[in-house]
Every structure is written in structure tokens, then in C-alpha cells.
Amino acid sequence: MVKLLLKRSAEALRRHKARGAESALILPVFDGDAPDDPALAAAAKAARFTGRAGEALCLPGADGLTILAGIGAGRTVQDWEAGGGAGMAEAAGRAQAVLLAEGATARQAAGFAAGALLNAWRFTALRDARKDKDAPPARVILGVTTPGKVEHAWKRAEATLRGVLLARDLVAEPGNRLNPASFAERLRALRDFGLKVEVVAGKRLAALGMGALRAVGGGAEHGPRLVVLRWPGKLMAAPVAFVGKGVCFDTGGISIKPAAGMEEMRGDMAGAAAAAGAMLALALRRSPAPAVAVLALAENAIGAASYRPGDILRTHSGKTIEVLDTDAEGRLILADALAYTAARFKPRAMIDLATLTGSIITALGHHRAGVFGNDEALTAALMAAGEAVAEPLWPMPIDDEHREVLKSDIADLRQCALAGSGAWGGRFLSDACHAAAFLREFVEDTSWAHLDIAGVEAREEAAPLGPKGPSGFGVRLLDRLVAMRFERDT
């Protein structure tokens, strides 16, 4: 991650001028307002720049490169984040970016910088980024009136930011590099930040009766893992729990997927990545809330040992599942992880994240994730947290009909509805709701919410808060949820 230098405005400006054309100066502009400098104001007017949040204008001029960054009304941190991000996008190709946030509150200034750094993330581990003409600036300076007063807010924003970037890095990793074993190793490294990490594999998974996770991961060279991350916090309370789907690569298994687009399935572990990123954020900002993340890691591969349609699996909860479609594997591994988490940690709330269904994309598109659950207050809190950090959710129902289709003739339940059983020749099945109804069977009476993040785990196109590709969706949302709801006693 690019390191941010926090400086007095005068010093920041001096450094900007010292780098000439290699530096970009990013100035926040309120909606309907104009920059103080008359030349910039004239240019803004000529270019019809209004200052709408997320609007940016690049102005090469006598004083070097200046970028006007719209922050809208500038009241919310979100406005400043959008402005910082949009401004940073225009600074691509420069060695240095200098953000000026004089007169902003500490949180707004921190938001301005956080937006910029969210925008500047790239996954460069696997190519020579030096040849990239549009690389974001490697040096970013935030100029404020009194750096000492902004430092605390920045530390906090930075913690969340690092969580998001961890999640994005993990999602971007291809399946040949990030398998259940190497993913678990990467998670082990989070010990350095004060998280307790347990990795359960092999015989110990068998001993725990994780029949579903073992079946899904059984066809791959690298077997499945259950990784538990724990943050002790300070409060004497049960932890809040995150449960993540971590399918490192999803071929679909015996019910194999079509070839077109299958490469995107390297991101089918985005739920686990988001949960891990949220844990890192909580640890870095020393959250008082005890938290735990349980990540079910598996590769859904085709092999001689792959599980089959028709198999019956015995889960950790003792309930049996009839498999109809080996490509509906996420709900299976979550079934084990949810039941395990509920039983072991008795959490105050349990939130699972998963790139679970194509159906949720048909339902809500790429602009909102679906939230299902059994606790209206928790759902409402998640919705509010999502709105506050620009990771919007929409509530979805679990109706009787959705449970009804999961009745099995020979097991406790089916994993999904029978193919072809939907309306109009079998083409229309509400699979996202069916999946949620399935998961509900494994949470007992725990306060629970399920986020189906298929469709939002990666951006279709560049936006102020990030380039095209992995979004890290969920990290900011969970971090905010914990801050809003779980950092006080009961």
C-alpha cells in the first residue's frame, strides 16, 4: 500500500512545486463553489465543473498540474472520499499526488485521503508495473492546517483502508497461487497484528464432522481448511462473528460450469477475504469489540475424489444434505461453518458473506448486495452501515415457498431446488432466496444475517473508490457495523 505523508499545507505545497510536472495537486471544491485562485476559477467555469461529489477536473497550468475534486455539499465523509478518489484517478501517471484539505475536519481530511488511496490500489504482484504509464502516484501527501489534529482520524481511516486492500489483494490472486493451503498461510500472517489464528485441516476437520466442507474441497489437490481468526477486544461480551465463503477456485465440480467467464471464479472467495479484511481493520484500530471470523476455504475442483450430485453429506450440525448440484457448493461449506460458529462462540450476531448466487445478480444487479436474515434489527443496522460507507444493501425475503423446495426424499434437506422446477419451462428459480432458506437451517437461534455479495465483489468499471476489479465489498461495511453497534456493552 502507498504510504501517506501527513504534512502542514505549506510544506505539502512546497513539495508539490519541487516535483514539477511529476506532481499533481488535488484541491477539494464544494458543489457550486469555485477555487480561490482566479485562473483556476475561470478554468473551472469554462469547463463547466460544478463540484458534484465524485466529479474531477484536470487542469495543467502555469503552476503545474492541478486537479479539482468535487466534494458535493462536503458534509459527509462519503463526499470527501468520493472527491479524493475521483481526484486521484486524474493523477494517474504522476509520481506524486498532493491532497490539500485545509479547513476540513479531521475525519473529512482523513476521508479525502482514504478515498484517494482506495482509488490508487492496484494488484501489481504478478506484472511489471514500472511499464504501466497509468500507474497511480507512488507518493501521496495530505496537506492540512495542523497534522497533529488529523493524525488520529487518519490512523483510524487507514486501519479500515488496509483491511479493504487486503481483501482486494486476496480476491485478485489467481487460483493457482491462492489455494486453501496458501490462503490459510496468508491468514496465519495476521498474527502479527494481534489476531489469534487457528487453522483446522485434514483429520481434525473429519473429527469435527465437517462433512460438507470436506466433500466440497475433497476433489482438489489442496484440501479444505477452516480458519478461525479471533480478536479479543476489551468488552466482556460474546463476540460478533463473521463467516466467509472462501472457494479459492470454483470449477463447479462435476456439475461443471461453462468455459466462458470461468476465470472470474478465482474471486469466489471474496466473502472470506472481506471477513479477513474486516478482522484486520478491527485489530489495527484496536476495536474494543470482541470479534471472530470463521472462514471456510476449499477449492471446488474436478477430480477422481470429487463429490457427486446425489451424494448425501452429514454436516457438522448432524443434519444431512442431499446434493443436487455440485456447483451450489458455497452454501454447503457455509452450512458447516455457520453451525460451528454458532455452537462454539455463541456470538452476539453472526454475519456471513458469500459470492453465493447468480440469482442475486438478476435480482439486484451490480449496485446492491442482498441481505437476508432472521433479525430485523441486525438487518436494519447492516443497511445503515452499508449506506454510510457506500456499500449499499437491499433486504430480501425468506418465504415458506423457499424452504418448501428444499424438502428431500432421503435426507434432512436438499441443497437447492430441483433444476427445471421453476416457472416458464423451468427457467426461473429464486435461487438466492432458496440458498438463504438453506443457510437458515444451520444458524439455530443465533441473530444472523447473510450477505449475498455476488455481483458487487468486483467492479465492472472504475469508480472513485477503486479501479475495475476487486472492490473489497464488505470490509468497510462490517467495520462500520461493529463501530455502530458492537463497541458498547450489550
Add this chain to the structure above:
Amino acid sequence: MPDITFVKSALPRSGALVLLLAEGAPLAGLAKAAEEATGGAVSRGLEAAKFKGSKGQSCTLWAPGAGLAKLVAIGLGKADALDAQGAENAGGSALVAVQQEREAVLAADGLTPALAASCAVGARLRSYRFDRYRTTEKEEDKPKLERIAIASTEVTKAKAAFAPLQAIADGVFLTRDLVSEPPNVLTPTEMAERCKALEKLGVEVEIIGPREMKRLGFGALLGVAQGSAQEPRMVTMKWMGAPKGKKQKPLAFIGKGVTFDTGGISIKPAGGMEDMKWDMAGAGTVIGLMAALAGRKAKADVIGMVGLVENMPSATAQRPGDVVKSYSGQTVEVINTDAEGRLVLADVMWYCQEKYDPRFMVDLATLTGAIIIALGHERAGLFSNDDTLATHVKEAGSAVGEKAWRMPLGDAYDKQIKSDIADMKNVGGRPGGAITAAQFIQRFVNGKPWAHLDIAGTAWSSKDAPTVPKGATAYGVRMLDRMVADHYEG
């Protein structure tokens, strides 16, 4: 279908008797009379059948004595929790239980007159049968019930409570008839003719055809219709029921009436295409709703409008790539000729708001498969630009067992229907397919308070429900009638 009458509470000497029994309550009234007349056979039989009176439970005793051929007990659940829906469901179950008898008495003497009326309308709603095309049905397969007498202690009051419910049931039956009719019979012309039946209820009916549509500039609707040998129609139904001196702007309900939808040049797969005869269910629902409102003399001014077309592939059919000019003046690039319902609604809705300046517009349409993938078959998708209106629709639906689920709208979705060469295109891709359809319609509401019900999943049912036999459900008639009654009368 059987006659429904109300009679004084007395034990019948023959035929069938249905008892409605609350959980844990002692036998009273007619039940007690039956118990005594049969020498205790009723209570012994119920005990042998483990009948407890729980909700939905039923039990049949054959020839229990006292001349009765059949005695049926239906459980009501806890007496103090019995509501109108519970009574309707009991009435529906009772009807099924005695359908093969010629006469039956339904003992509603333990219920209030209002609940007895609910019970009667439940029986009425369940008795619906669409059998006009059966010519060789065996006698033993036909229902034999000629008369069901609702026994009440307050006959006059129960009758009075039933009268408006009967009018609503008539509206429901009209809708079910229209939706059930095959597409070679129910063409746009025929459907428009059937609207005239509403004139005898005091509804003003206006019909316009293609010449007038062309003169008005209904380019979107006519584009859909142009491939069919059947001429399109638009029908306006006016019920002016508001008392003089209490006149307000009218309420408007608009329905999609594609009497058969092949998909046009973007033709649908063969499997399940026969279901497309009910692609006029939105219009059918508006017609039934108008009949219900007029039949019970609702004290409100209401406009019902339906756009009736057939969508056919042919030498004259509209092509993907065509651009049509809608009545609003906005142009539409037709990407997929199977997204035709929104084109029909576009012209009708713009015309409606322009000509009648309604307080609100509610449209109903079997619009997208995406809404089924999102929600399934228990709830319709509800989209709205007005929270109050949306709440009224949703709550009225819950009160009558026609459930809706709010779905999102927003600029991000609206962007998906941007066209390169016209004001908009008629599809926005798979992601959020029902939402982008709603966004399209919203472009034709001209800022009026508006709600859109996507009823593709709820217009037709593949299984029986207590008051809705499988087939055409008439979903929406009772909901919207109830909404008018609760918020817009007097």
C-alpha cells in the same frame, strides 16, 4: 359454482355438516347439537382422529348419525387469534371438503357476523372453476355441490357483511376467467368487448383502436402490435363513485394486456410458452378490480386503463434495432422485442397522467422473469417513487394475503437503459432485470406518485391455496380494492 346462502343456526337433517372448531374450545352451538344428536359420535370420532382444532387441521366423519352423510371438522387455531384471513381459509377448506356432496351446512354460529362473511367469501373464492372448454368430463369428476348454507346466529348482519365481499369475489372471478381464457379466444378485441360487461355496474367504458392510436402517436404500443393479425385496443374504464362535494383527483390503475406473448422476433423458447396466454394478467386484474369497486359501489373516482396487444413474429413484426417514438415524445430503441410489456405501458401511462391528472398511478404487469428469480412466487415485486403509496399497497396486500416485496430503484440502474441512438433502450441486461424494467416505466410517469407491481411470479399458481385454486390467482384485485377502501374513500 355453488350458491352461498345464510341460514339460521339449525342442525340439518341430511347431507353434510362442517364444524369450525377452535383449539381447546368445548363443543358449543351446532357442534354441541350434533354431538348430542349423534349420541357422542362427534367427540369420539374427533378423538380417534387426534383432531385438536389447530389451524388448517381437518377431519372427516362419515355417517356419524342423525341422518348426516358426512361431518367435517375444520380447525381454526386459537379462538382469540382468528382473523378475517383465518376465517377465509377455513371457508376455503370447508368448500373443498364438501365439494362432492350436493348440499352442505357450514356452522359459523360461533363466529361474529363479519367473520362468518369472511368464511363465506373464502368458500366462494375457492369454489372457482374454469371448465367451459371441457366437454367429456366424467360426472364423478365434477364437483356436485349446489348450495352451501352458512349457519349464523345473526343472519341479517352476516348477509350485509357478505354483500361487498361478494362483489369483490365477482371481480376476482372476472379476472380469473380472463386470465384462464386461451389466446385464440381472448384476443385484444375480445378482451375489450368483455370490458363492456362492466357498463351494467355503472362503469363508463371507452375503447380505442389502432386508427385513433396512430392519430395520438402511440408509437411504442403500435410497434408491439404491428406483427399481429389482431388489432390492438386501449380500454379506459371510469368509476365515478366519489360523493358530490367530495371530489378529488381520480385514482388510476393501469394494466399490461399482452393477450399472447410469443416474444416476437426475439422469440421465446418453446418450453412453457403456453403460459404466455396470461401475459395479460395485469390488464385482467385492472378489469376485475374495476368490477369489484363498482360492484360494491366504492366511494372513490377511479380510472382503469389497459393496453391490449398480441406480440407476434411475422413479416410486419417489429425488429430488434427498431426505434419507436412513444406518445410522450421520448424515443425507444427496441433491443429485444420480448421486452414488450413496458412499451405498451409507456404509452398508456403517459396518456393516463396527461389526460386524467390522477392522484397516483399503480400499474400491474407480468413484466419480467427476473422478478421470479428474485422473489419466487409468494410475493410480487413492488417498485415505487412514493413511500406512502408503497406502504399503502404493501399493507393492503398483507391484509388480504396478497404479499408484495419492495424492490429498489435508482440512477445507477437507470443508466443501464441508456441507448446509443435513442432516449432509452427497452432492456438493461440481465443484472437487476426487473429493476431496469421498472426504471423504464418510471420514465413515463412524469413525476406522478406511482407504484409498479411486477406480478410475473404471482399471477398464476401451480398449486392450490386455501382460497385460491391452482391456475389464475387474480393477484392484485383484492389488494388494490382493499387499498382503495382503507385510504381513498370518503
